[in-house]
Structures are given as C-alpha cells and as structure tokens.
Amino acid sequence: MAITAKDVEELHTYAAGVMGRADHHAGKVKGIALALLGGIIWRGEPDSIRIRRFAGSPANMLWVNIAGKTYVFxxxxxxxxxxxxxxxxxxxxxxxxxxTNTAADIEAAFRAL
Known part of the structure; x- marks a missing residue:
C-alpha cells in the first residue's frame, strides 16, 4: 500500500532507506539517486508523491505526478x-x-517529462 509523502520527514525516511539499500545492493546508483530525488522535488506536483511501503517501511518505488502525468521511479x-x-x-x-549519468542528464530528462 502506498502513502502520500506530504512532508520532508517522509521524504527523508525514503531517501535514507534508498541510500542505505544502495550501500548494500545498488552501489551503481548511489549518486544518481540523490539527483533523481532532487528532480522529483523540483518537478513533482504538490501532494502527488506516493511511496510504496514494504513491511512497514518505505520501499524502492515512488510515484509522482509531473505536468499532469504519473511516473514511477x-x-x-x-x-x-x-x-x-x-x-x-x-x-x-x-x-x-x-x-554513469550526469546531473545534466537528469535535468534534461525531467524537463522532457
């Protein structure tokens, strides 16, 4: 079940979980995960960020509306x-x-959404 991320505390918990799991399982995305989170905050519509929960904690899946369309990360x-x-x-x-992607790659992708 997904929850709505309405405050910085929920996003913080999600980001900390993503970065912690990246340490163990996904070392090839640690840096870019931070840039993607910045893009989500920048372009995401207010109150549209939803974070998947697994066993009571945030999981590695997030939904957000950008320019009226829903995207899943x-x-x-x-x-x-x-x-x-x-x-x-x-x-x-x-x-x-x-x-291997740059911050410019992230910015271009978010501008195109």
Whole structure:
C-alpha cells in the first residue's frame, strides 16, 4: 500500500532507506539517486508523491505526478539502474539511470517529462 509523502520527514525516511539499500545492493546508483530525488522535488506536483511501503517501511518505488502525468521511479535489480516508467510499475521504461549519468542528464530528462 502506498502513502502520500506530504512532508520532508517522509521524504527523508525514503531517501535514507534508498541510500542505505544502495550501500548494500545498488552501489551503481548511489549518486544518481540523490539527483533523481532532487528532480522529483523540483518537478513533482504538490501532494502527488506516493511511496510504496514494504513491511512497514518505505520501499524502492515512488510515484509522482509531473505536468499532469504519473511516473514511477523504481530500481531494476537486473540492469542495476533506476528507471522512470510511465503510469504504473509495469509501464514503459522512459529513462534509466546509474552513476554513469550526469546531473545534466537528469535535468534534461525531467524537463522532457
């Protein structure tokens, strides 16, 4: 079940979880995860950020509305990249990022959403 992230505390908990899991399982996305979170805060519509919960804690999946459309941010364990998908967790992969991407890549992707 997803919850609505309405405050910095919830985003902080989510970010801390993502970064903690990146230390153990996803070292190729640690830096870019921070840039993506910045893009979500920058372009996300107020009160539209929803974070998936697993066993009572935030998981590695987040929904956000940008310019009237819903996007899903999820870590893909097979490709070891964070993906932006259209509408649903099984939606089309629009972008995929890891630490080889630059902040400019993130900015361009968010401007295009």
């Amino acid at each position: 999820a870590y893909n364990h097979e490709t070891e990249k964070i993906e932006i998908r259209g509408r649903t967790q099984t939606g089309a992969v629009l972008h995929a990022f890891d630490d």
